[in-house]
Amino acid sequence: MVHTLLCTRDAGGAGAHMMGLITSLKDSVSRVTDRLFATEEPKRIGIYGPPNAGKTTLANRIARDWTGDAIGPESHVPHETRRARRKEGVDIERNGKSVTIDIVDTPGVTTKVDYKEFLDHDMEKDDAIRRSREATEGVAEAMHWLREDVDGVIYVLDSTTDPFTQVNTMLIGIIESRELPVLIFANKTDLEDSDVQRVADAFPDHETVPLSALEGNNMDEVYDKIAEYFA
Template sequence: MGLITNLRSSISRAASTLFADAEPKRIGIYGPPNAGKTTLANRIVRDWTEHGDAVGPESHIPHETRRARRKENVEIERDGKTVTIDVVDTPGVTTKVDYTEFLEHDMEEDDAVRRSREATEGVAEAMHWLREDVDGVIYVLDATQDPFTQVNTMLIGIIESQDLPVLILANKIDLEDASVQRIRNAFPQHETIPLSALEGDNMDEVYDKIAEYFG
C-alpha cells in the first residue's frame, strides 16, 4: 500500500507542476471606442483579484485607452473549475481618428492633436496584438449603437481568419435604447451575451461564458 500511495502522490505532484507551469491565455478585449472595454476589464479584475486594482481609467472621452494594458494571472472560478487568463484591454479600433473629436471635450488644440496621434498609434498596437499576441477575444459592443460598421465587420473577420475563439458582449443594457437583438442579427454566427459592465448586470453569465470559451 505504501508503494501505491507514494506513486499516487508523485503523479499528483507532477500533474500540479504541469498545470502550474501552463501559460495563462491572453484574452484581448476589443471593440470600437467607448464601447465599455476598460469598464469591463476593470470589473473583471476587481471581481477576481485580491487587490482589484483598475486596469485603466474609465472615461466618456473617446480613445481614453491609447496603449494596450495587461493584467496577468486573473483566476476566474466557475463550478469548481479555475480558468486563468491575462486580461488585455486594448485601444478602441476605428478607421479614422480626428483631433476635432477631442476639441468637443474642451481640450486645447495642441492637446487634441497629441491625443489623436496617440490614439492612432494605439489602433496600430491593438491590431498588432490581435494578429500576434492574443489567444482569444472578448468583443465588446455598445448595445445602443448600430453594430453594422466597417470596423466591426473587419475585426470580426480578422478574428475568424485567425481562428480565435470570440465571445461577443452587448454592453450598456442598462440604457433605455439598448438593443441586444440588433447585435445578434449583425453577427448571428457568434453567441452574443448581454451585460452592463458599469452596473454589473448579468456578469455571472459573462463569467460562465469566459470559462467555457477560454478555459
C-alpha cells in the first residue's frame, strides 16, 4: 500500500514536471513568434512619372544615401529604364521616425512609345524599334505594379515642363482610387526654367516637394517627408 502510494506520488511529480516543461516551451515559441511577426514587412514604394523626369536619378540618390548602392543606369535617352528595378531594405530614419522601404524604380509611363524618338539619339532603326518595343512592355509592367503591388508612390515630375498631361492625370487618379499615400516631387529645380508652383497648382490635393535629384538639393526635406508619409 505504501509502495503504491509512493509510486503514484512519483508519477504525479514527473507529470507535473513534464507539464511545466511543455508550458515553458510553448511560452518560448510564442515569444519568438511574436518577435518575428511584430516586424512589419518593408513597404513597396513605387517611383512613378513620365519619361526623363529624373526617376532613376532620384532612386539612385536615395539608395546611395542609405545603402551605398545604386539601382540602375541613368541616361538622357528616353525610356532607359525598361523594366522595374527594386532595391530592398532601405532604412530611412528622420526626426525620430523610421521606415523601411523597398524602392521600385519603374519605367516612364506614356501613352505611346515611338521608335523615332530613339533615332534622334544616333540609334539604328532596328535598335530603335527594339527599344520602343521594350519600352512599351515596360509601361505595361509599371501599370501592373501600380494596380497590384505598391504600398505608396513617389511621383516625380520635371518642373521645367507642363504637368497638365493626360498621363499624369490618369496616374494620379489611379493612385487616388487605390488610396495610396503619395508624394509629388518637383524635380530639376537646378534648371533655369523650373516652376515648382506650376506643379503644385496642377495637383493641389497632394503635397509637392521641390528638389534636384541630380544636384542633391533639398534632400533633407525629401527624407523628412518619406519618413512622415510612409512610416
